[in-house]
Amino acid sequence: MEQNIKSHEVQTRERYKNIDYAKQYKNDYVSSLNFKGLKSRIIARKEIKIIQLFLDKIIKKDMTVMDIPCGTGKLGSTLSKHPIKIIAADISESMLDLAKNEYLVDKTKYKIMDATKISYQSHFFDTIVCLRLFQRLPSSTRKKILSEFNRVGKNYLIISYSFNSIWQKYRYKLKRAMNEKAPKFFSETKSNIIIELNNSGFDVLNSKLVLKYLSSEIIFLAKKKEKK
Numbered sequence: 001m002e003q004n005i006k007s008h009e010v011q012t013r014e015r016y017k018n019i020d021y022a023k024q025y026k027n028d029y030v031s032s033l034n035f036k037g038l039k040s041r042i043i044a045r046k047e048i049k050i051i052q053l054f055l056d057k058i059i060k061k062d063m064t065v066m067d068i069p070c071g072t073g074k075l076g077s078t079l080s081k082h083p084i085k086i087i088a089a090d091i092s093e094s095m096l097d098l099a100k101n102e103y104l105v106d107k108t109k110y111k112i113m114d115a116t117k118i119s120y121q122s123h124f125f126d127t128i129v130c131l132r133l134f135q136r137l138p139s140s141t142r143k144k145i146l147s148e149f150n151r152v153g154k155n156y157l158i159i160s161y162s163f164n165s166i167w168q169k170y171r172y173k174l175k176r177a178m179n180e181k182a183p184k185f186f187s188e189t190k191s192n193i194i195i196e197l198n199n200s201g202f203d204v205l206n207s208k209l210v211l212k213y214l215s216s217e218i219i220f221l222a223k224k225k226e227k228k
Contacts, residue, residue, distance in 0.1 A: 023098065039214060042211070042214065043210055043211055043214060043215050043217070044074055046210045046211055046215075047074075047131060047160070047210055047217070047219065048074070048075065048078050050208045050210065050219045051075060051078060051129065051131070051158060051219070052078055053208070054158050054206065054219070054221040055078070055079075055082060055127075055158075057206075057221070058127060058155070058156050058221070059082050059084065059127075060126075061083045061084075062083065062084065062085065063082075063084045063085070063126035063127060064084065064085045064086075064087070064124065064125050064126050064127075065079060065082075065084050065085070065086055065087070065125065065126065065127045065128070065129060066086075066087040066089060066120075066125045066127075066128045066129065066152075067079060067086060067087070067088050067089065067129045067131075068087075068088075068089040068090065068113065068115055068118075068128065068129070068130055068133075069089065069090040069091065069092075069095070069115065069130070069131075069132070069133055070088040070089060070090050070095070070096065070099050071090060071095050071099065071131075071132070072095055072098040072099050072102070073088065073098065073099030073100070073101070073102025073103060074102070074131075075129065075131065076088070076099060076102025076103040076108075077102060077103075079103065079129075080103050080104040080107055080108070084107065084126075085107060085108075085109075086103060086107050086108040086109070087108075087109050087110075087111055087120075087125070088103055088108055088109070088110050088111070089110070089111040089112070089113040089115075089118075090112065090113070091112065091113065091114050091115070092112075093112055096110055096111075096112060115130070115133065115145045115148065116141065116144045116145055116148060117148070118148045118149075118151075118152050120152050121152070122151050122152060123151075123152070123153070123154045124152050124153075124154075125152055125153050125154060126153075126154050126155050126156065127153075127155060127156040127157070127158065128149050128152070128153050128156070128157050128158070128159075129158045129159075130145075130149070130157070130158070130159045130160070131158075131159075131160050131219070132160060132217070133145075133160075134159065134160065134161050134162070134186070135160070135161065135162035135185050135186060135187065135216070135217070136184075136185070136186065137186060138186055139186070139188075139196070142186075142196065143196070143199075143200060146196070146197070146200035146201075146202070147200060149200075149202075150200055150201040150202070150224060153224055154224065155223060155224055156221065156222070156223055156224070157197075157202055157220075157221075157222045157223070157224070158219065158220070158221055158222075159197075159219070159220050159222065160210075160217050160218065160219045160220070161187075161188060161193045161217070161218055161220070162185050162186060162187040162188070162216045162217060162218075163187065163188075163189075163190060163193075163209065163216050163217065163218040164187035164188050164189045164192075164216075185216065187216060190207070190218065193218070193220070197220065197222050201224060201225050202222035202223065202224055202225065203222060203223050203224075203225055204220055204221070204222050205221045205222060205223055206220070206221040207219065207220045207221070
């Protein structure tokens with residue numbers, strides 16, 4: 001079982017590093033006219049709306065914000081609207097290259113980076129945004145990443161998970177039945193997600209479902225716990 005999970009993680013990394021996959025990923029969120037592309041853009045718009053809502057609650061001038069994984073720059077224009085410094089990071093150079101025209105140049109630095117080994121000193125970032133990563137990872141890897149987020153973060157974390165419900169279980173089984181090669185999802189109940197964040201040093205301040213029936217995604221706004 002553990003070997004299968006590790007194999008899945010390797011396949012996921014390699015898929016996102018592939019330039020053709022990166023181009024298709026961006027196309028789905030920008031210009032595709034097929035159903036998958038339309039669905040992706042609807043979900044992306046709702047994600048951005050939630051991210052904007054959370055940023056409005058916490059953002060302050062000259063904050064340093066890390067967008068990891070930044071993918072092809074879906075959050076670029078949203079983050080660039082704010083008077084902040086941005087680090088756009090991704091493990092995939094292909095994704096990062098396609099993201100570079102989505103952020104304002106004078107506000108942004110780009111880094112090829114593995115979220116389990118963040119190459120910044122402790123307490124460097126005021127806010128970390130992590131979208132569409134944890135649904136691809138088992139609990140053991142998520143905890144490693146959350147430990148790094150706690151180390152390099154000072155205040156806030158905006159992060160998405162896959163939300164586990166009866167409907168979403170049925171939806172995922174149907175998807176796998178139709179396509180055995182469909183990417184594996186790691187879903188958790190809301191209570192388990194909150195426990196995972198709490199155990200990693202974060203208090204949950206708010207959460208929002210992206211789209212109840214079209215997506216299993218739930219986005220959390222959390223704050224790093226103060227040391228007693």
